[in-house]
Amino acid sequence: MRYLRYNMILFVAVAALLAVFGSNRSIVSSQEAAREDQKRPAFALLVGISNYKSKDITRIDGCENNVPALSETLTRDYGFPAANVKTLVNEAATRDAIIGEFQKHLLANAKAAAENKVEAAIVFYFCGHGSQYPDQDGDENDGLDETFVPYDARTGDVFDILDDEFDDLKTDLRPFTSNAVFILESCHSGTGTRGDNSDKLASQETDADKRKRTAYKRRHPPSGPSDAMTYTEIAASLSYNTAKSETAAFCKCDKPMSLMTRALVQALKRSTPNTTYRSLMREVSTEVATHSRQEPQLEGSRDTVLFGGAAKRSTPFIEIESVMADGRIVIRAGIIHGLKTGSQVSVYSSESATNTGRDGWLVNGVVERVGNTTSVVRLPSEKEQPDAGKVKVTSRVVLASPVFGGGPLIADLGPMTGDTATLPRSVAASLEKDGLVENGMVKFDTAASGGSLTLRRGKVKDITTDRRFLAPLKPRTVCEGDELKTLTENERYPVAEKEVFYLTDGADSRPLYGMTFDPEDASAAEKIASLIRDHAYMRNLRGLDNKASSLPGQIKVTLNSIPSDAIIEGCKDGKITYRPDRDKFRGFQQISDGKTPIGSFFQLNIKNISGDIRRKENEFASGEAFHIAVLALTNRGEIRNAYGSSGANDALQDGKDINITLRMTEPVGIERFVIVVSKDLIDLSFYETRGRRNSASLLERLLTRSGEATRDARSVIDAPDRWGVIHMELNITDGR
Numbered sequence: 001m002r003y004l005r006y007n008m009i010l011f012v013a014v015a016a017l018l019a020v021f022g023s024n025r026s027i028v029s030s031q032e033a034a035r036e037d038q039k040r041p042a043f044a045l046l047v048g049i050s051n052y053k054s055k056d057i058t059r060i061d062g063c064e065n066n067v068p069a070l071s072e073t074l075t076r077d078y079g080f081p082a083a084n085v086k087t088l089v090n091e092a093a094t095r096d097a098i099i100g101e102f103q104k105h106l107l108a109n110a111k112a113a114a115e116n117k118v119e120a121a122i123v124f125y126f127c128g129h130g131s132q133y134p135d136q137d138g139d140e141n142d143g144l145d146e147t148f149v150p151y152d153a154r155t156g157d158v159f160d161i162l163d164d165e166f167d168d169l170k171t172d173l174r175p176f177t178s179n180a181v182f183i184l185e186s187c188h189s190g191t192g193t194r195g196d197n198s199d200k201l202a203s204q205e206t207d208a209d210k211r212k213r214t215a216y217k218r219r220h221p222p223s224g225p226s227d228a229m230t231y232t233e234i235a236a237s238l239s240y241n242t243a244k245s246e247t248a249a250f251c252k253c254d255k256p257m258s259l260m261t262r263a264l265v266q267a268l269k270r271s272t273p274n275t276t277y278r279s280l281m282r283e284v285s286t287e288v289a290t291h292s293r294q295e296p297q298l299e300g301s302r303d304t305v306l307f308g309g310a311a312k313r314s315t316p317f318i319e320i321e322s323v324m325a326d327g328r329i330v331i332r333a334g335i336i337h338g339l340k341t342g343s344q345v346s347v348y349s350s351e352s353a354t355n356t357g358r359d360g361w362l363v364n365g366v367v368e369r370v371g372n373t374t375s376v377v378r379l380p381s382e383k384e385q386p387d388a389g390k391v392k393v394t395s396r397v398v399l400a401s402p403v404f405g406g407g408p409l410i411a412d413l414g415p416m417t418g419d420t421a422t423l424p425r426s427v428a429a430s431l432e433k434d435g436l437v438e439n440g441m442v443k444f445d446t447a448a449s450g451g452s453l454t455l456r457r458g459k460v461k462d463i464t465t466d467r468r469f470l471a472p473l474k475p476r477t478v479c480e481g482d483e484l485k486t487l488t489e490n491e492r493y494p495v496a497e498k499e500v501f502y503l504t505d506g507a508d509s510r511p512l513y514g515m516t517f518d519p520e521d522a523s524a525a526e527k528i529a530s531l532i533r534d535h536a537y538m539r540n541l542r543g544l545d546n547k548a549s550s551l552p553g554q555i556k557v558t559l560n561s562i563p564s565d566a567i568i569e570g571c572k573d574g575k576i577t578y579r580p581d582r583d584k585f586r587g588f589q590q591i592s593d594g595k596t597p598i599g600s601f602f603q604l605n606i607k608n609i610s611g612d613i614r615r616k617e618n619e620f621a622s623g624e625a626f627h628i629a630v631l632a633l634t635n636r637g638e639i640r641n642a643y644g645s646s647g648a649n650d651a652l653q654d655g656k657d658i659n660i661t662l663r664m665t666e667p668v669g670i671e672r673f674v675i676v677v678s679k680d681l682i683d684l685s686f687y688e689t690r691g692r693r694n695s696a697s698l699l700e701r702l703l704t705r706s707g708e709a710t711r712d713a714r715s716v717i718d719a720p721d722r723w724g725v726i727h728m729e730l731n732i733t734d735g736r
Helices: 031-037 063-078 095-115 163-173 225-230 259-270 277-289 386-390 422-433 524-543 610-614 698-704
Strands: 003-005 042-048 085-089 121-127 130-134 144-148 180-185 231-235 297-300 318-323 328-331 344-348 361-370 375-378 396-401 409-412 442-444 453-459 477-480 483-486 499-505 555-562 568-572 575-578 595-597 601-608 627-633 639-643 657-663 669-678 723-733
Touching: 042 063, 042 095, 063 085, 063 121, 063 259, 085 095, 095 121, 095 163, 144 163, 163 180, 180 259, 231 277, 259 277, 277 297, 277 524, 277 723, 318 396, 361 386, 409 524, 422 453, 422 524, 442 524, 453 524, 477 568, 477 575, 483 568, 499 524, 524 627, 524 639, 524 669, 555 669, 555 723, 601 627, 601 669, 627 657, 639 657
Parallel strands: 042 085, 042 121, 121 180, 180 231, 409 442, 409 453, 595 723
Antiparallel strands: 003 657, 130 144, 231 297, 318 328, 328 375, 344 361, 344 396, 361 375, 453 499, 477 483, 555 601, 568 575, 601 657, 627 639, 627 669, 669 723
8 A cells, every 4th residue: 555645624524434332331231222112113033043944954053142132222222112122033034024124114104103203213234144145137337236145045946035135125125214224144256165164253244045046126226326325234244255253162152143243242232322323333343353364344324323313322431239348349240241350440520410521531551351241340549549449330432442462373384394384483572572472463373273474385276266365576567768658467466376485373274364475485475474464464553543532533533535537646766756736636525434445545634623513612712633543454455554653743733634546456345444532643654664662652561561460550551532533434345
């Protein structure tokens, strides 16, 4: 990825791609909120299929357990009346029943509400096998329709439910509500591991139905971009990925769940009245990424609050069960709410109106022990933090930051002795030199299985047949003298017969980040170590947050695409040149669907709106200057400083903005951006510099250490409003 910086003011303003998260909750339920919900009707249809009628379709342990967990969350935490939540599990989830209940329960009730001039909140959830079928009407770029596999599919004359059929149902619903959420916990293509693999994750994808079926005749034109704001769709994976379900052996529990749904339920329990779907799915994606490389997707109306605000929730917080004499407290939240050893919390007085920022803040603490529903938190002493003595049972606890990475990254590099051990030893030595082993970021284990990072060797043709998943060796466009030249695929990608090194993550057999390494390359060990190093830090950065901070709400982020010819000027002396004249930048377009094609340019505009926010409460209030740092987590497994290092971190004054221009390169997939907002000068350049260095700030200490020994109260005595985080992501596509 190339980074270019331009000082220009964008004329396009869009809604900020952020939301300030609230806390975990035991989380305080509100009967008053439930009564408010009933004024705005809410209906849900939840489908979960673990066992199938056809013996040729494998079992998925998680689906039947997902439904009651999600149902309980909707009714208890979001005020959906129990009678309005319809469930279809296993043999009840036939093709006719799914379509029929969608029409009778969701469509009919939404229509009735609309006739009473009330917009209903609608939720449709499907968990089961997903598959594909040859497209018969020419509306799919890849020539394949995605399908949902009902209980009785592949028996008699019963076929899968085509995405075209489902799109027609969505279109039927559209005139009556724009507050519809479709949660699709199934695979969208056929890659990955199938079936239950003992201690590994199980795929929720099954082979395609080979039988010939009558072409489906659509009742409505396909949904287009103009329809995107009328619904929100959450999918468990990309169109070419598989969704994963836990097995009993994997979760070491009696009731395994699908990875995304477990993360979704946890995130819903932690959300606030202001949480948007974009914010919710960032939490979900972070949790899923710790176990699998599947990429949960969010489409449609991303920046609306959950269920359109139909479920009015009180500001959530975790209750304190007891305050112990030694300075520890027991809180009523645990594993089910997403807490882990090392999670950081902020404690507020019962008089706090917002449970964020400095309003009523008393002290920060760190979770020492975690149970299913309770946890022990260590607080600093009164000597370190005087207000620690004011913590009472009536005080309120907010989950400020999760564990960044949740412990060391387990790496299996192969035998460290013998003739083949030269490369593994060199990789290990490089990581040890960087301090990653001492800091608890990486742990070597040749006996590891399941979720470990593994070094492998093989021919390119045996690794993958789809080049979309490989990182190219050369860029698409190069200069030959003063002329631009577009290279062919064969010039850009590794030769099919070439034997290469590559890393795999857990059960995923594809190269991590599409990267391959030439055994004949003298720097191969160093490159492999760099990828492992960045991957370990990425696990931390995906979970980086400070939910008690109010700073992200004072920053506005705008995202726009830019035509290539507005950026690239040509070639000079064998190098690509870029246009320096801002007046030649034309054709900006807002990126509304979170997608951008390979090779395209886009621009982040980051504006300080603290003055505007504060003047809503006090017309004479002034804004505040903030330091900004932007990290890009690239598709190639790299962490890049897009802004904020090398002296470019002057404070961003109120009302001013900065612009960061970037270009997207292969492979396809999710590119993530971490925007850190801080009252103090921050320097995240250590991500791009090798070797040890002393951690100068609290934030840096949190980012560079995952070991148990570093998680103590002394590292979290800072106020909650010193720094905050905004997460963004782009789905890089190849236009198919």
